Amino acid sequence: MGATMTANSTAAKSTAAKSTAAVGQPLPLAETHTPADQAALSAVLADVHTRGVAAYPIGGGTSLDYGLTPATPGVGVILTSLDRVIDYPARDMTVTVEAGITLDALSKTLVAERQWLPVEGPQPHVATLGGLMASAWSGPRRYGYGTMRDYVIGMTAVDIRGVPFKAGGRVVKNVAGYDLCKLLTGSLGTLGVISQITLKTRPVPERTALLSCELPSWELAERLLAAVIDSRTTPVAVELLTGPLWREHPSLGMLTAGSMGRLVVALEGTAPEVDWMLGQLAAEWRELGVPTAHVIVGDAATKLWETLNEFAGFPDAPLVLKGSVPPSRVTEFIATLQTVDPQASIQAHAGNGIVIARFEQFSPGDISAAMLSRLRPAAQRSGGSVIVLSSNVEGWTRQAWWGGLGPAAPWMQKVKHEFDPGNLLNPGRFAYDSTGD
Amino acid sequence: MISPALLPVANELRRLLGDENVLAAHSDLVVYECDGFVIEKNCPDVVVFPRNTADVAQVVRLCNEHDVPFLPRGAGTSLAGGCLPVGGGVMIVFTRMKQILEINLRDRYAIVQPGVVNVWLTNALKGTGYHYAPDPSSQGACTIGGNVATNSGGPHTLKYGVTVNHTLGIEAVLADGSIVQFGGPVEDAPGLDLTGALVGSEGTLAIVTKIWVRLTKNPEGVRTLLGVFDSVEDATNSISEIIGAGIIPAALEMMDQGILAAVEAAFHFGFPLDAQAILLIEVDGLEAGLDSQRDEIIELCMKTGAREVRQARDAAERLLLWKSRKQAFGAVGRLSPSYCTQDGVVPRTKLPHILKRITEISAKYSIRIVNVFHAGDGNIHPILLFDERDAEQVSRVLKASDEILEECIASGGSVTGEHGIGVEKISLMNKLFTPDDLAAMTRLRMAFNPTGRLSPAKMLPTAGACGLEQVHPGRRAAM
Numbered sequence: 033m034g035a036t037m038t039a040n041s042t043a044a045k046s047t048a049a050k051s052t053a054a055v056g057q058p059l060p061l062a063e064t065h066t067p068a069d070q071a072a073l074s075a076v077l078a079d080v081h082t083r084g085v086a087a088y089p090i091g092g093g094t095s096l097d098y099g100l101t102p103a104t105p106g107v108g109v110i111l112t113s114l115d116r117v118i119d120y121p122a123r124d125m126t127v128t129v130e131a132g133i134t135l136d137a138l139s140k141t142l143v144a145e146r147q148w149l150p151v152e153g154p155q156p157h158v159a160t161l162g163g164l165m166a167s168a169w170s171g172p173r174r175y176g177y178g179t180m181r182d183y184v185i186g187m188t189a190v191d192i193r194g195v196p197f198k199a200g201g202r203v204v205k206n207v208a209g210y211d212l213c214k215l216l217t218g219s220l221g222t223l224g225v226i227s228q229i230t231l232k233t234r235p236v237p238e239r240t241a242l243l244s245c246e247l248p249s250w251e252l253a254e255r256l257l258a259a260v261i262d263s264r265t266t267p268v269a270v271e272l273l274t275g276p277l278w279r280e281h282p283s284l285g286m287l288t289a290g291s292m293g294r295l296v297v298a299l300e301g302t303a304p305e306v307d308w309m310l311g312q313l314a315a316e317w318r319e320l321g322v323p324t325a326h327v328i329v330g331d332a333a334t335k336l337w338e339t340l341n342e343f344a345g346f347p348d349a350p351l352v353l354k355g356s357v358p359p360s361r362v363t364e365f366i367a368t369l370q371t372v373d374p375q376a377s378i379q380a381h382a383g384n385g386i387v388i389a390r391f392e393q394f395s396p397g398d399i400s401a402a403m404l405s406r407l408r409p410a411a412q413r414s415g416g417s418v419i420v421l422s423s424n425v426e427g428w429t430r431q432a433w434w435g436g437l438g439p440a441a442p443w444m445q446k447v448k449h450e451f452d453p454g455n456l457l458n459p460g461r462f463a464y465d466s467t468g469d
Numbered sequence: 470m471i472s473p474a475l476l477p478v479a480n481e482l483r484r485l486l487g488d489e490n491v492l493a494a495h496s497d498l499v500v501y502e503c504d505g506f507v508i509e510k511n512c513p514d515v516v517v518f519p520r521n522t523a524d525v526a527q528v529v530r531l532c533n534e535h536d537v538p539f540l541p542r543g544a545g546t547s548l549a550g551g552c553l554p555v556g557g558g559v560m561i562v563f564t565r566m567k568q569i570l571e572i573n574l575r576d577r578y579a580i581v582q583p584g585v586v587n588v589w590l591t592n593a594l595k596g597t598g599y600h601y602a603p604d605p606s607s608q609g610a611c612t613i614g615g616n617v618a619t620n621s622g623g624p625h626t627l628k629y630g631v632t633v634n635h636t637l638g639i640e641a642v643l644a645d646g647s648i649v650q651f652g653g654p655v656e657d658a659p660g661l662d663l664t665g666a667l668v669g670s671e672g673t674l675a676i677v678t679k680i681w682v683r684l685t686k687n688p689e690g691v692r693t694l695l696g697v698f699d700s701v702e703d704a705t706n707s708i709s710e711i712i713g714a715g716i717i718p719a720a721l722e723m724m725d726q727g728i729l730a731a732v733e734a735a736f737h738f739g740f741p742l743d744a745q746a747i748l749l750i751e752v753d754g755l756e757a758g759l760d761s762q763r764d765e766i767i768e769l770c771m772k773t774g775a776r777e778v779r780q781a782r783d784a785a786e787r788l789l790l791w792k793s794r795k796q797a798f799g800a801v802g803r804l805s806p807s808y809c810t811q812d813g814v815v816p817r818t819k820l821p822h823i824l825k826r827i828t829e830i831s832a833k834y835s836i837r838i839v840n841v842f843h844a845g846d847g848n849i850h851p852i853l854l855f856d857e858r859d860a861e862q863v864s865r866v867l868k869a870s871d872e873i874l875e876e877c878i879a880s881g882g883s884v885t886g887e888h889g890i891g892v893e894k895i896s897l898m899n900k901l902f903t904p905d906d907l908a909a910m911t912r913l914r915m916a917f918n919p920t921g922r923l924s925p926a927k928m929l930p931t932a933g934a935c936g937l938e939q940v941h942p943g944r945r946a947a948m
Contacts, residue, residue, distance in 0.1 A: 123713050124816040124847075146715055168662070181665055182634050197909035198902070203814040205631065205846040205886040207620045207669050208894070208901055209928065210910045214633065214665025223661075224909075235715030258575055262598070264689060266755060301758060308757035356657040358576040384656050385576070416655040437660045439649045443916065444661045450912035463660045 046072040047113075058096050059088045064108035070130075070188070070196060070227045073114065077225065078194025080107050086459050087192065089221040091132060091163030094155045094345060097422035098167055099220055099461030100433050106459075111162055114227060117141050119202070126185065126202055128230040131162025147233040150177035150268075154345025162226045168218030171341050172298065175383035176268025183231045184213040189224035192452045202230050215447070221458040223451040237300035242328040242336060243313050244284060246291040247274075254363045255320055256295055257382050261359065263316055265309040267383070269298035271340060272362060275377030277390070283328060283336035293378075296328075296336070343379045344388045344421055351399060351423045355387040355407070357416035362387060368410040372402045385416070396425045400432040408435055419463075434463035441465050471495075472557065475514040478535050482517055482559070485527050490565070492516040501560055504545040504552035506893050508809070508863070511553060513560035520565055522640065522648055522678040529676065530646035532559050532922060540924040541676045543583060543615030546607040548810060549891030551619060551671045555926040561676060563614050569593055570679070577684045578637055578654045583614020583677050587621075590682070599684040602629040605887070606795040617677050620669030622887035624720040624794065627845040628753075629685060631887070633668040640679035641667065644918040654681050666913065671889050673924040674917040688753035691719070692763040693781040693790060696748035696770045697741050701725060703774035704746035705820040708844050710769040711750070712817065716762055721845030722749040722794055725824075728801070728839040728852065735800035736793040744776065748844065749794055797841045798852070804839065805854035811870050812888040813877035817847035826876045827851050834869040836862070848886035849877070875900065890928040898930050 047066040062085075067073040080087045086106025090096065111132035118128040122145035129138060135149075135156035142148050152171030153164045163169075165187075170179040186200035189212075199212035216223055247253045253272065260270050273284075274293030280286060284294060299309040314325040328336060344352060357365045362382045366389075369376055373391045380387040391399070403418070411418045412435075420433045437444060445464055448455070471479060471493050479493040492498060493515045502510040514537075519525045532539040538558030545552050554560050563584035570580040574597055581590060587608040590601040604623035605611055611621070617639065622631045629635075638652030652664035667675050698704040704723060711718065724732065725746050733740045740747060748770070752762045767778045781787040801808045815823045824840065827849075831838040842850040851873055855862045874884045874897055884890075884897045898907065910929055918924075 121816060121818065123709050123818045125712060126816070168657075178630070178634065181662060182630060191909065195905050195908075197905045199906065199909070201814075201881075201883050201901075203816055203847055203882045203886070205622055205626065205814055205843070205848045206883040207631075207887055207889055208883045208885050209890070209898065209906070210674075210913050211620070211633065211666060211669050212909060212913065214662050214668075215913065217665070218662050235717065261575065261577065266686070301755065302761065304761070305755050305758040308755065354657070356655050358573075358655055360575045386657060414655070415653050417657070417659050419659050434659050439647070440651050440658075440660060440663060443643070443649060443651075443663060446916040447661060447663070447666075447913065450916045451909075 046076055058101050059108060060102060060105040061088065061108040062105050064110055066110040066113050068113045070114065070190065073109065073225060073227055074190050074194040074196060076107070076109055077190050077192060081193050081456065084454065084456070086456050087225070088458055089166070089225045091160030091166070092134060092155065092158035094153070094159045095163055095167045095169065100428060100430060102458070102460035104459050109225060111160060111225070118228065122147060125233045126204060126230055127233055128186070128202060128228065129161060130228055131165070131226045132160050135159050135161060135164065142233055143236065146236050148236045149183060149231055150234055151180050151183060152341050154342045161229055165217050165226055165229060166219065166221045172269035172271050172381055174381060175270050176266070176300065177234070181214055181217045184217055184229055185232055186230035187213050187216065187226055188228040189216055189226045191224045192454065192456050196227065197224070200230065204232050220462045222448060222462045222464070223457065225457070238302045239306045240298060240300045240333065241306050241310055242296055242298050242333050243310055244294055244296045244326045244328055245317055245322045245324065246288055247293050247295060248291060250292055250363045250367065252321065253292065253295070254360070256317065256322070257359065257362065259316060259320055260295070260297060261383060263313060265299060265313045267297045268300045270381070270383035271296040272366070272380040272382040273378070274366065276375060276392070277377035281336065281339060283332040285326070296340070340379065343390065346390060349390045349422065351391040351394065351425060352421040353389045353391065353407070353418055354421050355389070355411050355416065355418040357385045357387065357411055358414050359383060359385040361385065361414045361416070365410060368407060372406060388421070399425060400428060403432050430463070430465070437463055437465065471514045475537060478531060478537055478559065479515045481531055482515060482528065485531070486517055486519065486524055490518040490520065501542065501545070501554070501562070504542070504550060505548040506550040506553070506891060507857070509550055509553055509892055511555060511557065513554040514557045516560045516562055518562050518565045522642060525561060525642045525676055525678055526646050526648050528559060528561055529642050529644070533646060533920070536922070538922050538925050541614070541618070541672045543612030543618070544586070544610050546611040547615060547619055547891065548812065548888040549885065549893040551889050551891040551927065553892050555892065563612060566678070573654070574599060574684065576654060579682050579684055581613050581680050581682065583612060583617070583680065585613050587611050587613055587616060594684065598687050600687055601682055602635055602685040603632045606798065613680055613682065614677050617668050617680055618670070618672045619887065619889040622843065622846070622848065624722050624843060627721055627843065628717050628719045633665060635683040635685070636664060636668050636680060637683055638664055638681035639667060639677050641675035641677050643675050644920065644923040648678070652681065671891060671924065671928050673914065673927050676923070688719070690756040690759045691751060691753040691787070692759050693787045694750040694763065694766060695779045695781070695790065696750060697744045697776045697778070698746045698748070698774065699744065699776055700774065701746045701824050702821045704748050705824065705844070707748060707770045707773040707775065708820065709818055710773050711766055712845065714765065714769060716752065716766065718750050718766075718845060719753040720749065720751040721843070723747070723840065723842055723844035724749070724794070724797065725840040727837070728797055728841045731800040731803045732793045732797050734803055735796070736789065738789055738793050749790060794841070801839070801852055801854070805837070805856065807855050807857035809853045809855070809866055809870060811849070811851045811853065811873055812885050813849050813874050813882060814886040815847045815849065815877050815880040815882035817845065819880040819882070820844060820847060823849060823876060823880055827873055830869050830872050834865040836865050836869050838869070843886070846886065847882065871897070892927060895928065895930050898928070
């Protein structure tokens with residue numbers, strides 16, 4: 033890039049480095065900065081803006097494979113030093129933290145007051161809350177608790193000129209002004225760099241248990257899923273699992289020959305509630321012809337949950353896709369995925385229609401074509417979409433990775449243009465069409 | 470009178486939509502001069518009733534061609550002047566787009582037109598085991614399109630969330646007349662969450678013509694409690710205790726003594742009229758957990774000084790209790806000729822403080838104030854009682870309102886929890902947000918509504934031609 037960091041007041045509060053090291057690996061970084069606070073972050077961005085170079089915001093670095101690999105060299109802006117808890121009025125059930133706090137550190141703070149943020153992401157010991165918000169990542173519990181957009185009630189972000197702006201506030205109900213929190217959730221750092229977040233928290237449930245059964249056929253699978261949605265119980269996660277990874281998961285036991293996969297349902301609440309739900313759901317399943325339901329609790333449940341939470345973010349997987357379809361089309365979409373790779377390991381947040389597939393056996397030369405000609409049309413037929421979550425295959429086009437945005441595309445580009453007219457924030461990674469990005 | 474410049478527009482609208490879907494006579498337009506915020510009034514030049522999305526797009530394109538302002542309106546129940554046609558122009562009223570287009574229980578969504586009245590959807594779902602969760606007190610009249618515009622709440626949003634948490638997608642006619650769908654029945658549409666950004670934008674970014682809403686499973690059981698308190702402070706302390714104990718009630722509402730008398734006179738529930746405050750507490754969920762939650766709540770209330778805690782005996786009593794609460798505003802007519810329902814938010818632990826300040830502000834301005842509000846959310850609704858024929862009283866009401874809202878800001882809260890900014894609270898935006906915050910919001914406005922013809926002079930102090938400084942002195946008293 034040639035440009036060098038000009039001397040300025042941020043030097044004292046910001047760690048600059050020339051080496052790209054391992055942090056920000058897939059990004060073309062000429063230098064990185066680790067601002068110590070929001071003022072330093074502002075100064076870094078102002079400087080980047082003045083120089084007209086690209087800025088790549090980086091949290092824990094766990095989602096850098098998410099989105100296309102950018103070509104424009106730029107500056108890595110690492111948020112991990114912005115990791116303070118600003119305000120935690122536990123009785124108000126809100127917490128204000130800096131965006132670089134890790135999910136584990138946030139959990140540790142909240143659990144002291146028997147509270148939590150029931151939104152999950154892989155590698156919580158390094159993944160940051162800001163990264164979770166920017167990527168709008170979610171886990172199995174989204175069925176029962178919703179996603180990040182349901183918990184962010186306020187935020188501060190720094191725009192590309194280095195100017196901080198906030199939206200929302202610190203109260204749980206607030207309709208003053210535009211909800212820029214929603215706009216920035218899932219914007220992948222392309223509109224501003226999130227520096228501070230206020231969340232609604234929830235009480236930690238007293239008990240969690242998992243109930244699992246094998247699926248003898250896909251036809252029964254859809255009937256079971258429909259029944260779980262309509263059950264008298266109130267599951268918080270409805271996971272449909274199939275493929276090699278789940279065949280021999282230590283917490284699930286070996287699959288019976290002929291079984292298609294498993295259904296794992298998470299139940300949370302007070303001990304009497306969970307006990308009642310375990311019995312009730314097993315009884316509902318028996319009526320549908322499921323002979324055995326396995327209760328998974330304790331260490332086994334913790335281990336399984338870890339896998340459920342980490343599956344989408346496995347760093348060693350050659351290709352991970354995410355499909356979104358109506359919940360009633362989940363089994364049908366899984367069948368389509370299996371025509372492309374019969375050995376794919378698949379986890380569906382089936383209550384929400386989210387299907388994550390980790391491909392194992394595929395021809396790298398053909399996968400982009402399969403995405404465009406088979407998978408995406410299958411998802412779009414029911415109003416859905418399919419995107420790549422991560423891939424070590426080269427040569428993805430924007431169209432193949434994200435799909436088109438349809439008639440909404442120009443409006444997303446207009447928003448992007450208003451917030452970042454020079455296209456300096458995370459250029460080339462997100463779903464905007466090439467004209468706007 | 471319609472301004473002469475708008476005559477050709479009115480004629481063209483009649484040609485496009487038919488005479489029966491266009492109003493331009495002053496006597497017909499007066500109904501549309503304001504919404505639930507009655508302090509400022511202005512007639513639109515033309516009112517149109519589109520029958521479908523294409524109609525809306527045609528109207529918008531015509532307004533652009535003639536450089537005429539335009540704005541959407543549902544049932545006009547909004548309380549902050551969001552439907553006030555500043556500068557006149559064309560008002561697009563959605564009362565004829567009132568179809569429930571689809572109900573899909575397997576995939577838990579419904580598709581509705583914006584003119585569908587909130588409670589119609591829940592009525593249509595009776596017997597299915599599902600309902601539409603946002604339940605503003607005006608749900609018998611307000612439309613879902615209006616709910617989307619203001620991101621409406623309601624008593625049960627404490628546990629279930631507000632409108633945006635239940636909106637999966639919207640089809641909208643944008644300010645340039647193009648028709649676009651954002652989101653839809655399937656979650657996680659790629660790209661920016663413009664659905665989330667448009668909900669609550671008070672009709673200033675887009676005109677919503679179709680909405681995909683999430684349906685919520687009915688709880689298996691419900692326990693409704695009435696806590697009676699001899700002091701407001703004890704009642705607010707109980708709220709903190711309950712939520713601090715990790716119980717999230719479905720609803721947690723408070724009424725003070727002032728409102729209780731009017732509600733009792735209207736509905737004859739049997740409220741103890743000597744109580745200083747009552748809490749309406751509802752927990753719902755699995756039967757397996759409800760009795761223990763109820764017992765815990767009763768114990769916490771008694772510990773914090775409740776005189777008694779009663780449980781609604783049956784469904785009928787529960788319904789009457791909720792009717793009393795939701796129609797409490799209507800009962801206020803018994804207390805004074807006019808009233809102004811304010812809307813502010815504080816962290817819920819600051820409720821004792823804000824209620825004390827409201828009492829002081831009431832005394833300072835000699836304006837009687839009664840309270841009925843969403844206590845669990847910290848969302849206060851002080852009701853200021855006055856006589857709108859007395860301009861001097863009106864001026865005191867405005868001052869008292871501002872002082873209450875400024876106290877909300879000082880307490881770490883917000884100037885609106887569910888009613889919106891509209892025209893009423895524009896002048897407070899500068900107190901809640903910095904110029905840089907407002908500039909960021911203006912960028913979003915510029916992306917969607919660069920000409921400002923759509924709902925001019927709303928929400929942002931920088932928006933539109935009518936400067937905010939005119940708003941206060943300009944409050945015309947059609948009174």
